[in-house]
């Protein structure tokens with residue numbers, strides 16, 4: 001099966017993008033990032049992509065009349081890269097139902113909380129203010145419900161007595177950079193399984209490494 005085509009959407013620093021770039025380069029992910037799209041210009045994540053010779057696009061949401069108009073342009077742009085997977089990596093725009101539906105089952109997000117706790121923003125401070133003893137990060141499929149999609153993988157950290165939102169964010173980032181590439185690779189392996197299942201279902205000969213099915 002061909003290598004998975006990955007489009008990554010960012011809004012800022014792109015440290016999760018960098019983790020996926022590195023994993024692709026080390027062959028830990030059987031895929032290639034074919035585009036990095038940002039809704040904000042001049043963010044460091046764009047520099048990371050350019051250093052890795054990945055095509056970059058800035059689609060500034062401030063230049064559109066409405067959320068729907070933005071998402072329509074975003075869909076059109078994403079489609080030009082024919083991705084198998086769309087990865088939200090610190091992408092800070094709520095997506096409209098039309099876009100989410102189009103990529104249903106093919107769009108992942110990383111969210112800095114132990115979902116379903118603390119959907120939305122400002123999760124680290126909310127966990128501290130609630131007196132939680134643990135916090136974490138979730139990778140989930142994107143659905144219309146904000147941060148409400150099926151969770152694929154989580155990682156936990158303890159909240160220490162002197163923790164601040166910044167100190168939590170730092171330790172959460174370390175966990176993010178481990179689990180996001182793992183989930184992206186898992187998704188690429190699922191694609192292969194689905195191709196084999198389809199081949200069996202359609203009574204076709206499997207690729208050389210698979211057995212013939214009557």
Ligand SMILES: Nc1nc2c(c(=O)[nH]1)N[C@@H](CN(C=O)c1ccc(C(=O)N[C@@H](CCC(=O)O)C(=O)O)cc1)CN2
Pocket residue numbers: 088091092093094095096097100109110111112120121141142143144145146147148149
């Ligand atoms: N329909 C969905 N859209 C998005 C999802 C989702 O699950 N369903 N995940 C988010 C990612 N996210 C948290 O993980 C998130 C991103 C942005 C916001 C938000 O309130 N954005 C504001 C603008 C904020 C800003 O520009 O700083 C907005 O869009 O008006 C909440 C949660 C990505 N989209």
Ligand SMILES: NCC(=O)N[C@@H]1O[C@H](COP(=O)([O-])[O-])[C@@H](O)[C@H]1O
Pocket residue numbers: 010011012013014015016017045089090091092110111112120121172173176
């Ligand atoms: N609600 C979405 C959200 O808050 N996402 C968070 O933004 C950061 C992006 O960092 P990065 O740009 O360095 O990857 C990450 O911590 C991610 O969990």
